[in-house]
Amino acid sequence: MVDVVLIPLHDGRRVLLRDIEPEDAPLLVRAHSITSDEALQARFLSAKPRLSSGEVHYLTHVDRLDHVALVAVEVDRPEAIVAVGRWIRDRGRPDAAEAAFIVADDYQGVGLGSALAIALADRAVARGVRVLQGSMYTDNRGSVALFARMGGELTVVNEGITNEVRTTLPSATDRLERLVVRRRLRPGHDRPRRDRLRRVPRRRRQPHPQVGAVAA
Numbered sequence: 001m002v003d004v005v006l007i008p009l010h011d012g013r014r015v016l017l018r019d020i021e022p023e024d025a026p027l028l029v030r031a032h033s034i035t036s037d038e039a040l041q042a043r044f045l046s047a048k049p050r051l052s053s054g055e056v057h058y059l060t061h062v063d064r065l066d067h068v069a070l071v072a073v074e075v076d077r078p079e080a081i082v083a084v085g086r087w088i089r090d091r092g093r094p095d096a097a098e099a100a101f102i103v104a105d106d107y108q109g110v111g112l113g114s115a116l117a118i119a120l121a122d123r124a125v126a127r128g129v130r131v132l133q134g135s136m137y138t139d140n141r142g143s144v145a146l147f148a149r150m151g152g153e154l155t156v157v158n159e160g161i162t163n164e165v166r167t168t169l170p171s172a173t174d175r176l177e178r179l180v181v182r183r184r185l186r187p188g189h190d191r192p193r194r195d196r197l198r199r200v201p202r203r204r205r206q207p208h209p210q211v212g213a214v215a216a
């Protein structure tokens, strides 16, 4: 089954987000060929005017377990790939993966990279990856912002002309615990317990959800 998500962008356009398929190879080659040299240089950290057939095969034949890649396509032109994001699990450290993104020039700055980053982080947590890292030029603030969007703890280490950016993702249990804490902090939740109980008819009181039970 193909899992497709409709993403509304800040400028009113909408795109479809889905896993990459082997059949996307010609679409990826086409998208690459019309992307600016600057964007390609930022993504690959070297000049990359074209992809070799081996690279195209590698980038489109992913197992969705150790190598996850998502593409965004235009709603009315599903043959037009406008963004790609991926992570590849580190062989020496299975809970870590290298992530990279590229958004077509005329789709940058409207939230597409952020949507990709969040979707990739979700898949990472689901597959046991807790650390996502990436290399980028030091002036690439947009890319650092994407790693920040993933919701984890961010560290940036300078390595000359590049930065190594790393985020440690919260587990599903951590996220649930944060949700429970936020609920407790909502206005009204700091009223004395006796006062709160008086306002709820006894027969309608429900047991509180157990975080541990949900995670089990």
Ligand SMILES: CC(C)(COP(=O)(O)OP(=O)(O)OC[C@H]1O[C@@H](n2cnc3c(N)ncnc32)[C@H](O)[C@@H]1OP(=O)(O)O)[C@@H](O)C(=O)NCCC(=O)NCCS
Pocket: 038, 039, 040, 042, 043, 099, 100, 101, 102, 103, 104, 107, 108, 109, 110, 111, 112, 113, 114, 115, 134, 135, 136, 140, 141, 142, 143, 145, 146
């Ligand atoms: C980096 C990149 C993927 C970001 O994607 P995007 O779709 O433009 O990102 P978004 O629109 O979701 O913006 C995310 C954040 O980055 C910021 N941002 C985006 N481009 C930026 C830029 N050029 N300079 C500064 N900030 C930028 C946005 O302001 C936003 O932050 P905000 O929501 O707090 O305002 C995209 O610019 C790109 O493809 N660049 C070329 C390839 C590349 O650099 N890849 C990363 C290598 S890992």
